[in-house]
Amino acid sequence: MSEAAKAARMMIDGPRDGLRVPYDAAGVVVVDLQALGHNWQSLRDKVAPAECAAVVKGDCYGLGAAAGVPALCAAGAKTLFVATVQEARQVRGLAPDATIYVLDGLLPGTVEELLEVGALPVLSSLPEITEWGQAAPSRKEPRACAIHVDSGLNRLGLSAREIQELAHNMHLLDRLDVKLVMSHLACADEPDHPKNAQQLEVFHSLQPLLPSVPLSLAASDGLMLGPDYHFDLVRPGYALYGGQTHPERNCPVNPIVEVYSRVLQIRDLAPGQSVGYSATFVAERVTRLAVVAAGYADGAPRHMSAGSGERHGWVAFRGRLAPIVGRVSMDLITVDITDLEDVEINRGDWVEFVGPTISLEDAGTSAGTIGYEILTRLSPRFARVYLGGDVPANAAEG
Numbered sequence: 001m002s003e004a005a006k007a008a009r010m011m012i013d014g015p016r017d018g019l020r021v022p023y024d025a026a027g028v029v030v031v032d033l034q035a036l037g038h039n040w041q042s043l044r045d046k047v048a049p050a051e052c053a054a055v056v057k058g059d060c061y062g063l064g065a066a067a068g069v070p071a072l073c074a075a076g077a078k079t080l081f082v083a084t085v086q087e088a089r090q091v092r093g094l095a096p097d098a099t100i101y102v103l104d105g106l107l108p109g110t111v112e113e114l115l116e117v118g119a120l121p122v123l124s125s126l127p128e129i130t131e132w133g134q135a136a137p138s139r140k141e142p143r144a145c146a147i148h149v150d151s152g153l154n155r156l157g158l159s160a161r162e163i164q165e166l167a168h169n170m171h172l173l174d175r176l177d178v179k180l181v182m183s184h185l186a187c188a189d190e191p192d193h194p195k196n197a198q199q200l201e202v203f204h205s206l207q208p209l210l211p212s213v214p215l216s217l218a219a220s221d222g223l224m225l226g227p228d229y230h231f232d233l234v235r236p237g238y239a240l241y242g243g244q245t246h247p248e249r250n251c252p253v254n255p256i257v258e259v260y261s262r263v264l265q266i267r268d269l270a271p272g273q274s275v276g277y278s279a280t281f282v283a284e285r286v287t288r289l290a291v292v293a294a295g296y297a298d299g300a301p302r303h304m305s306a307g308s309g310e311r312h313g314w315v316a317f318r319g320r321l322a323p324i325v326g327r328v329s330m331d332l333i334t335v336d337i338t339d340l341e342d343v344e345i346n347r348g349d350w351v352e353f354v355g356p357t358i359s360l361e362d363a364g365t366s367a368g369t370i371g372y373e374i375l376t377r378l379s380p381r382f383a384r385v386y387l388g389g390d391v392p393a394n395a396a397e398g
């Protein structure tokens with residue numbers, strides 16, 4: 001029997017129709033690679049004639065770069081952004097022809113590594129610009145890079161003072177082949193925030209001081225602010241993975257990820273009995289609990305914990321919501337299913353954390369965080385199950 005056939009025999013029916021998952025997985029992250037490709041194409045069409053890059057940092061926001069990067073490249077993405085040089089190395093192996101930018105820029109001493117990988121640092125300070133320029137053998141062989149300017153986020157990027165200094169010492173750029181000048185917005189998730197227009201204006205005002213090369217300002221939320229914000233290249237990440245930060249959910253993308261775990265045990269509590277560490281939840285009525293195989297080591301934030309009288313995290317059984325009660329522990333959560341009498345719930349059943357009933361945004365809100373953090377914290381203990389793409393053999397190990 002082939003390895004593939006063996007693996008297929010070890011698959012069982014999953015959390016929804018037609019979905020097969022490994023028989024021994026206590027939790028699964030289901031990623032629709034075809035929908036990922038469609039999301040990229042939909043954003044590409046929205047921002048044309050600007051180029052649509054793909055941000056694949058954080059292991060494609062926790063979903064698995066080994067599967068996500070080939071799917072994005074197959075859909076047409078040619079420019080990829082990662083955070084670190086190590087991520088660049090992995091992504092280079094998956095996308096031999098892509099332009100890869102490293103958002104963290106030039107970590108001291110990593111010039112050789114970046115050159116070997118063929119990744120371009122996004123330089124954010126004069127010391128980085130100097131170090132990268134010194135790495136070029138001559139003016140005739142300049143080193144390719146991007147330059148990040150700060151327009152008000154005050155995170156990475158050249159400050160106004162550094163940009164002035166650079167403008168007076170243009171020779172610092174002699175050995176650089178600047179491919180892109182970029183900046184990043186602070187409040188793009190609030191379309192009416194005055195900071196958006198302010199940063200746009202600052203970005204425009206800096207252009208005369210900088211090399212005239214392609215420009216980039218917008219990420220997922222920024223591209224929804226309209227064509228004024230698109231410039232030559234947009235850098236969406238979260239939206240590619242189905243994220244919708246705007247309350248109106250107006251970004252033209254679809255969910256691509258679902259997260260499920262399994263029921264280990266059902267147990268009944270008498271009034272007065274407590275649940276979990278520190279006994280934060282005390283049953284006020286006869287209570288039926290489902291003990292579920294997901295904890296903070298899997299990526300279920302401990303902030304989903306809820307003591308008596310509190311409501312934080314939710315999960316869903318066959319489309320019906322049920323609250324998490326007691327502390328989220330490393331490997332387990334406890335869910336109050338008393339009000340789901342009419343839903344049949346058994347040992348081994350699937351429990352939804354993110355999916356048709358609970359959106360990524362709602363999962364984030366119920367854990368006191370954002371969907372981005374829910375995605376990027378999903379641990380390797382949950383099996384990745386990929387749909388609708390050519391998944392390289394090593395991707396499923398994620």
Ligand SMILES: *Cc1c(COP(=O)(O)O)cnc(C)c1O
Nearest residue numbers: 055184219220235236237238239
């Ligand atoms: C992470 C990041 C992005 C992508 O942001 P999303 O909100 O996920 O689209 C774009 N640009 C920079 C500088 C980033 O750090």
